[in-house]
Amino acid sequence: xxxxxxxxxxxxxxxxxxxxxxxxxxxxxxxxxxxxxxxxxxxxxxxxxxxxxxxxxxxxxxxxxxxxxxxxxxxxxxxxxxxxxxxxxxxxxxxxxxxxxxxxxxxxxxxxxxxxxxxxxxxxxxxxxxxxxxxxxxxxxxxxxxxxxxxxxxxxxxxxxxxxxxxxxxxxxxxxxxxxxxxxxxxxxxxxxxxxxxxxxxxxxxxxxxxxxxxxxxxxxxxxxxxxxxxxxxxxxxxxxxxxxxxxxxxxxxxxxxxxxxxxxxxxxxxxxxxxxxxxxxxxxxxxxxxxxxxxxxxxxxxxxxxxxxxxxxxxxxxxxxxxxxxxxxxxxxxxxxx
Ligand code: NAD
Numbered sequence: 557x558x559x560x561x562x563x564x565x566x567x568x569x570x571x572x573x574x575x576x577x578x579x580x581x582x583x584x585x586x587x588x589x590x591x592x593x594x595x596x597x598x599x600x601x602x603x604x605x606x607x608x609x610x611x612x613x614x615x616x617x618x619x620x621x622x623x624x625x626x627x628x629x630x631x632x633x634x635x636x637x638x639x640x641x642x643x644x645x646x647x648x649x650x651x652x653x654x655x656x657x658x659x660x661x662x663x664x665x666x667x668x669x670x671x672x673x674x675x676x677x678x679x680x681x682x683x684x685x686x687x688x689x690x691x692x693x694x695x696x697x698x699x700x701x702x703x704x705x706x707x708x709x710x711x712x713x714x715x716x717x718x719x720x721x722x723x724x725x726x727x728x729x730x731x732x733x734x735x736x737x738x739x740x741x742x743x744x745x746x747x748x749x750x751x752x753x754x755x756x757x758x759x760x761x762x763x764x765x766x767x768x769x770x771x772x773x774x775x776x777x778x779x780x781x782x783x784x785x786x787x788x789x790x791x792x793x794x795x796x797x798x799x800x801x802x803x804x805x806x807x808x809x810x811x812x813x814x815x816x817x818x819x820x821x822x823x824x825x826x827x828x829x830x831x832x833x834x835x836x837x838x839x840x841x842x843x844x845x846x847x848x849x850x851x852x853x854x855x856x857x858x859x860x861x862x863x864x865x866x867x868x869x870x871x872x873x874x875x876x877x878x879x880x881x882x883x884x885x886x887x888x889x890x891x892x893x894x895x
Pocket of ligand 1: 568569570571592593594595597598599600619620621640641642645660664695696698726748749750752
């Protein structure tokens with residue numbers, strides 16, 4: 557699809573955004589991307605060094621909660637689309653500081669979609685001429701569905717049952733976006749993805765923590781008994797799904813993205829230690845550094861995605877399984893931590 561659009565990406569300096577921006581610029585050379593990111597502790601401009609000089613790319617430091625700024629940007633750049641990643645994203649932080657999650661994830665999303673509506677539409681179900689194809693793509697998580705038992709999968713029509721302040725704030729933002737489709741006829745699409753891993757993820761998250769603590773000779777902390785299960789997806793596979801849903805997804809629809817790669821935390825830590833034992837052998841196996849720590853309050857037991865809809869309707873498929881993706885990931889972090 558060659559469109560020559562200008563797209564606002566939010567949160568492009570974070571983990572998934574900074575994988576998405578270079579992927580998108582390479583695959584859509586006719587599009588201009590403006591990346592709005594507040595550079596919170598989670599944003600890292602060095603993650604975007606590879607495209608910093610790309611003529612189709614502009615970075616702006618700013619807060620999605622600052623409505624005046626968003627209005628100014630829409631007036632200046634006349635965005636044809638929004639791909640909205642920016643969020644507070646770490647469940648542990650949402651337990652200690654839920655207010656930041658309510659502000660950014662709910663108010664920030666509302667600001668963006670509401671300003672987009674006023675710039676693109678003249679009345680409910682009436683797009684301004686030439687703006688009919690302008691789209692708002694909201695990036696969300698499978699955590700909005702709550703927790704699963706031993707069996708079952710999250711489908712697009714699974715009832716929402718968020719359990720943490722993080723997932724509750726994401727669920728609220730999904731509903732805001734949904735309401736703009738039903739009430740105003742806005743062209744929106746939402747993708748709900750499972751746990752991502754890969755290069756450029758913040759140090760605080762599980763997989764970078766395991767790798768870093770292992771090679772630093774520190775104890776590797778695993779919550780509870782390590783039996784919690786997540787459906788792990790390599791970040792570039794997520795980026796490919798977002799690209800497809802943004803370009804080809806049906807307005808008003810949601811698409812679940814997940815790799816059919818359910819693994820529990822014990823498996824993850826064991827697999828990473830085995831690969832590190834091979835790539836960077838130490839005197840003892842890294843597995844001896846594994847320790848179990850008090851569980852996270854309200855820790856969901858299992859998440860798993862049924863990705864049939866995006867596979868069948870948009871032709872998406874994951875290229876990596878956990879075992880291939882984790883090797884690439886470990887190699888990337890070994891370079892980073894050995895610098
Ligand atoms: P991240 O925490 O790594 O990055 C978030 C980015 O948003 C950072 O660059 C940060 O500076 C920016 N940001 C935060 N608040 C902002 C604000 N008020 N204004 C402007 N920028 C702000 O997050 P991530 O892991 O890359 O996640 C991106 C999106 O994907 C989020 O919406 C998240 O809910 C969703 N998601 C993440 C995962 C995952 O496994 N990481 C899975 C499914 C969905």
